[in-house]
Amino acid sequence: MSRMTTDASVRARRPRRTGLYATAVASVTAAAVGLGVLAGTPALAGPRSAAPVVTRAALDPALVAGKGAKVAFAEQEAENAVTNGTVIGPDRDAYTLPSEASGRKAVSLAPGQHVEFTLPAPANAITVRYSIPDAPGGGGITAPLDVAVNGTKRSTMTLTSQYSWLYNQYPFSNDPGAGLLHPDWWITECSCVPAETTPAPVIDKPYRPSHFYDEQRLLLGRTYRAGDTVRLTVPAGSRAGSTVIDLLDSERVGLPHVELLAANVWAFGADPTGRRDAADAIDKAIAFARRTHLKVYIPPGTYRVDRHIVVDDVTIVGAGNWYTKIKGREVALDKPAADGSVHTGVGFYGKSAAEGGSRNVHLSGFAIEGDVRERVDTDQVNAIGGAMSDSTIKGLHISHTKVGMWFDGPMKNLRISDSIIVDQIADAINFHTGVTDSSVTDTFVRNSGDDGLAMWAEKTTNARNTFSHNTVQTPVLANGIAIYGGTDTTVSDNLVADPVREGSALHIGARFGAEPFAGKLDVKGNTTVRAGTYELNWNIGLGALWVFALDRSIDGADIRVTGNDFLDSTYNAVMLVSDWAVKDQYVIENIHFKDIRVDGTGTSVLSARAAGGATFENVDARNVGAVGVNNCGSFNFPATGSEFTLTDLGGNDGDWLAPWLLPNTITCDDRPEVVPPPAPGAW
Incomplete structure (x- = not known):
């Protein structure tokens, strides 16, 4: 939905802010995609670091007891960790890196620098929220981030800014050098863009960068104990001149869920490596499950789906959202669809309300990873959509779609719970x-x-x-x-x-x-x-x-x-x-x-x-x-x-x-x- 509102009565000069939450800000940022190894046996305790500071929304958890979602992870802000980088923020002005950071602070790392967290509880999985710079002409870059536990390197994450960095007026552009999208709109914001984040070549454009951050999940391969350290280091020679780390979430992920009495998508030809499209195989498993009154089971793996999976009167269960990933590309349509869409992509959709909607749909225990990098409001490139009555959605992890879940009724009695939705375009x-x-x-x-x-x-x-x-x-x-x-x-x-x-x-x-x-x-x-x-x-x-x-x-x-x-x-x-x-x-x-x-x-x-x-x-x-x-x-x-x-x-x-x-x-x-x-x- 457009958020533009005009009001000629309030075009007066901005008030003097008296340095409201302002600080110097680094001019770089970025995004992410998941990478992981299967969990295994516990490790011995390693070297100790500073005592961990666990927060919720960057607050002492005691201040928000009983509020918000129950989550499996512990949140640790980078500014509370040990680092030889630079703390940026606090800042609440739009278009700056710290303003979009949790708690309005983050840590900026140059190549060779690190930030180190101490685990507050046993964990075998982490989520890193970060930002790296965009490519000069837009479109994003990739850059490495080394992950070491107790001083031993475990993995190198490949960070990306392909899903971050939007510019210009609503509905935004991926091009930092584009002219005004709506020249007829009354514009106030250009004067509000901090000079630190506006590069010289586009200083007179409606540059207005935003949506800087992304996050990436990583299974560590074994369970580490409370007090063990996780160090994130930007390798020398990184393409990213600066890597900003906002926070680290850590958790202990259980073993994959197994559903024995079910229509297993492998039996219908679904490829768990992600090399071949699995959409048709999942459709066949759904049809079989409906005839036999079974659930559909999607075992651990990455399944490529580049279109909508239509669901009605079916239960689809994954092995857990760390293990079962439904991942798709955004695909341009040959001609616009009847609803105005010009792209399609991965998603589980109930039938439209005009077709009577869907009922008795139950989705749980998997991740949906899209490939949406621009905002096209007519596009149906949401992770979940359509109309679903008398249905449940539980335990999903959704990233990089336009909208995580968008429902057009009439519909009734939908229960959504215990899910995580991050890094959406809308x-x-x-x-x-x-x-x-x-x-x-x-x-x-x-x-x-x-x-x-x-x-x-x-x-x-x-x-x-x-x-x-x-x-x-x-x-x-x-x-x-x-x-x-x-x-x-x-x-x-x-x-x-x-x-x-x-x-x-x-x-x-x-x-x-x-x-x-x-x-x-x-x-x-x-x-x-x-x-x-x-x-x-x-x-x-x-x-x-x-x-x-x-x-x-x-x-x-x-x-x-x-x-x-x-x-x-x-x-x-x-x-x-x-x-x-x-x-x-x-x-x-x-x-x-x-x-x-x-x-x-x-x-x-x-x-x-x-x-x-x-x-x-x-x-x-x-x-x-x-x-x-x-x-x-x-x-x-x-x-x-x-x-x-x-x-x-x-x-x-x-x-x-x-x-x-x-x-x-x-x-x-x-x-x-x-x-x-x-x-x-x-x-």
């Missing part, structure tokens, strides 16, 4: 149009190119859906979790960190042609950190929770924001806004805040830029950068006060909601000074 998961009674739980998302998790009720409403206990980190564009219309929706106990530009951690939006909000919208028990980006088109800072009335009023649902923690918000904890062109037509009201903790804002707890009102009960705040409430209403500034009314229901601590602000005192500062807050701590 969204990770989108419930689009008529999806009901469905959920996403315990799913981990990192480096989506658009919304991490979204419900988009375009044309037909979504109803009774839930996003619960998920983790979304570093969405490069747009929001961590976005709800566009719908009825009786729940967003609960999620962890959302580090959105980069044109979005927030949590977003409630009446936009993109979505149906109205109705019934109840529960936003409860979530934690956001380092959220609330600078909206580069509006030149204002957003909130960690951003409520936006663009197409219509947000007033038809009972919206409850309860028990959330907003930590280290870059600008505001909460922003309620309508677009300037419709500010006197649409309102935001019937929204209720209760049992909220705000620990650190660059500007305010609440920024109101719309007519309407909200209630506040037991909202505690500390380390607030500017005035607690920045109440602009709809910018008419009547003598009776702001058009936005605040109702104090009691228990609001921290002096952010002082009596003189009630009910609608005008405190409007269009672009308040930013005061970076201290790091969040125990309440």
